[in-house]
Amino acid sequence: MMPLDQVLMAIALSTYIVGAIVLIMYFFSRAEWQRNLGVPLVIAGCVAQFAQLATRYELTHIWPLLNLYGSLSLFSAMSVLIFIIFAFRYRLWFAGGFVVAIASVFLAYGLTWNEGTLPAVPSLQSYWAKIHVPIVVSSYAAFLVAAVISALYLLKHYFNRSLVARTTTAALAAAGAADVSMSGMQFESASAVRIRRDTPAIEVAATEGNVVARWLSTLPSLAQLDVLIYRVVAVGLPLLTIGIITGAWWAKEAWGAYWQWDPKETAALALWIFYAIYMHLHTRNAWRGVRSAWLGVWGLPLMLFVYLGVNIVIGNGSMHSYKL
Amino acid sequence: MAARVGLDDLFGDFVRTWSNVLFAVSLFVVWGILTLLGVIIDQNRDSSIYFATYAAPVARLILRLGLDNVYHSAAYIGIIGLILSSLAVCTLRRVIPARLPPLRPVKIDRLPLHSRIDTPLDPATTRSRVENFFRRRGWQIRKRELGGTEWTFADRHDWARRGVLIAHLGFVIIATGTTIYWALGFSGETAILSGQTVSIPRTSTKLTLLDFAYRIEPIATKGGIVYQPIDYVSHVTVTGRDGRARRATIRVNHPINVDGTLYYQAAYGFGVRFGVLHYGKPVRDLSEQTLKEGDVLTLPQTTREVQYSQFAGTIDRQTGMPSADPRPNDPGVILNIFDDGQPVGTTLARFGHAVDLGGGFAIVPQRYTMYSGLQYRHDPGIPLVGIGALVLLAGLCISFYLLPARVHVRIDLQGAGSSVAMAATTVKGYDIFESQFAELATALPRALKAG
Ligand code: HEM
Secondary structure (H helix, E strand, C coil): CCCHHHHHHHHHHHHHHHHHHHHHHHHHHCCHHHHHHHHHHHHHHHHHHHHHHHHHHHHHCCCCCCCHHHHHHHHHHHHHHHHHHHHHHHCCHHHHHHHHHHHHHHHHHHHCCCCCCCCCCHHHCCHHHHHHHHHHHHHHHHHHHHHHHHHHHHHHHHHHHHHHCCCCHHHHHHCCCHHHCCCCEECCCCCCCCCCCCCHHHHHHHHCCCHHHHHHHCCCCHHHHHHHHHHHHHHHHHHHHHHHHHHHHHHHHHCCCCCCCCHHHHHHHHHHHHHHHHHHHHCCHHHCCHHHHHHHHHHHHHHHHHHHHHHHHHHHHCHHHCCC | CHHHHHHHHHHHHHHHHHCCHHHHHHHHHHHHHHHHHHHHCCCCCCHHHHHHHCCHHHHHHHHHCCHHHHHHCHHHHHHHHHHHHHHHHHHHHHHCCCCCCCCCCCCHHHCCEEEEEEECCCHHHHHHHHHHHHHHCCCEEEEEEECCEEEEEEEECHHHHHHHHHHHHHHHHHHHHHHHHHHHCEEEEEEEECCCEEECCCCCCEEEEEEEEEEEEEEEECCEEEEEEEEEEEEEEEECCCCCEEEEEEECCECEEECCEEEEEEEEEEEEEEEEEECCEECHHHHCCEECCCCEEECCCCCEEEEEEEEECEECCCCCCECCCCCCCECEEEEEEEECCEEEEEEEEECCCCEEEECCEEEEEEEEEEEEEEEEEECCCHHHHHHHHHHHHHHHHHHHHCCCEEEEEEEEEECCEEEEEEEEEECCCCHHHHHHHHHHHHHHHHHHHHC
């Protein structure tokens, strides 16, 4: 019989896959039933994944964090969890299919690194491992979510731009889109938040039956997407900061110096610098929007390099290749 | 006079550039790129390694630009210095003076976030209800009569404007802490053979290794047997400044503190005593030393050298080669032989078996003793770095999660009632406050009605 942890892993992966498909359908069709089905599936998958991590610990008494199998599993669980929190707070379910699909790919990839259970080498036998690793992995998860929203931003922005050339001012005016461009937000009706139309060409094309425009017009406005990206990065960057601080603290206990210019810690510093750049640029009006969304997207390959590339490609010289 | 004005202009331009966020970002970009280069290019290796890894022109470039030791290069330290100076100028010129903006009338309809509510209440009652509404939600209220109109200003999280200052200050404190280590700290490594005593340079500490113990366990995994280290421990006697000897245990992740210097378990190895024979007779000087891995013996009156390269814990009986098991079951040593500085061969020598080195010389590994590799470090900057890290983190959280905002409210008499016009501004533009403003605009009419 399959051990319990593997059963839970199979449940998590399969519910993620089905949940991702249903939520991607929801992105395109906006049928309520798809969201009502997809969201519980994704939550169930996330619960199963955390249960799997706990069960694996119960069975082996080894924290499942210290190899790529454990850490990728935690990474996907945290990505989905952080996404769920943001989705409840900011009604982000439209992006859920993409986040969960990417998380499932990482989870499946992590399964290929399952080499059985090894007790931790001495330098990893520290309570700091239980604090440092989950925090760093959560910050990566936040950057993944930010990258997905940034990609949606760019999709909407560039699609709008491609339509603008084809849309006449008269058509914009006829659709009532021209006067709500970026000029102002008046809350006379004082209703709940409405979708601001800062992509008028998409609004017009949507009323004319353009399928892509119809999908995109249901996304939050570009301005709101930009704020969402900022808010997610504003969770990721402090988490990464705490991750680097706890890592330094641990290094001080294990190796004698809080900073050794080890490839992994330096790579994390580079990622920190990258998002500090994002934050500084975001204080400037001219850099909010398209440019910062590009940064949000570029953060993903950098994060993956820092997270996986350094271990897999460069790992040899690193203390994080887990040798004494 | 003209020269004075010119200098003032120059100074003004300098200050403007140095305190510009885009200048800071450019410095960050250079810092980030240098940091990544150090991740990608192996650091502190022998120059031959770079020539073996990269095409010759690239290897030459790496060495010439000092990219083989980026983090201690002038460029790297220089960029951090520039960041600190830019940070200081920006903080003094922009961040500290950025106090609560003055109370001024605004053109409400021109601000992107604005709203108007008509109410049958008279202006005085309306004003007091508006004020209560904001106060109940934690906003600070101030009133001014400006140009004949009475304005109400509601401010929120004003103190959070200091978040940027706190984050920047945290960074400076960390930099100061690391500089203290450069100025006053020291660190080093020492390898102590069992039974040996060493004095630690720059301290009055003496360490004697009583014994070194390890636990390595064979564990079956899908990829075969893995010899997993479980524990490394040095049992030592330490004598510190007070001259009293005491026993201590140093383990990975559990350093000991002697007079403010920390001692860490870092490595271990096998010291080997070799018998060196010349035409069958022991060469006394060479035979009385215990060598550690990497040590070299020079044979007298020859150009030959022997290096004790590595200890092989277990030699596989069938293949005669070292096996993966590092524990000393049937041990041997790997020797490199050089002539005139050139390698001439590598050989595996079992304990008690002589290896011919030519010229009448032979070498026999005789016995091994374990040694413990300890690292020590005295870093008086650590408390400051720790405080700086916490201050930085606090600054980040304040800047990111608390949004200083102001709502400008104007109440005018309108017919028998009044009209309330309000508009919001924040330190991070308008979009970020959109939904909160919508919520205020929804809740205010209800509050006016309810009283
Ligand atoms: C090169 C040196 C630096 C300069 C010139 C600089 C300048 C600035 C400026 C002008 C702002 C915007 C202030 C405003 O208008 O509200 C800012 C924001 C900020 N800075 Fe820096 N900065 C520098 C380095 C740093 C460093 C090293 C850190 C990290 C510790 C940092 C953390 C922050 C944070 C957290 C914010 C607030 C961002 C936000 O609220 O979205 N800065 N900085």
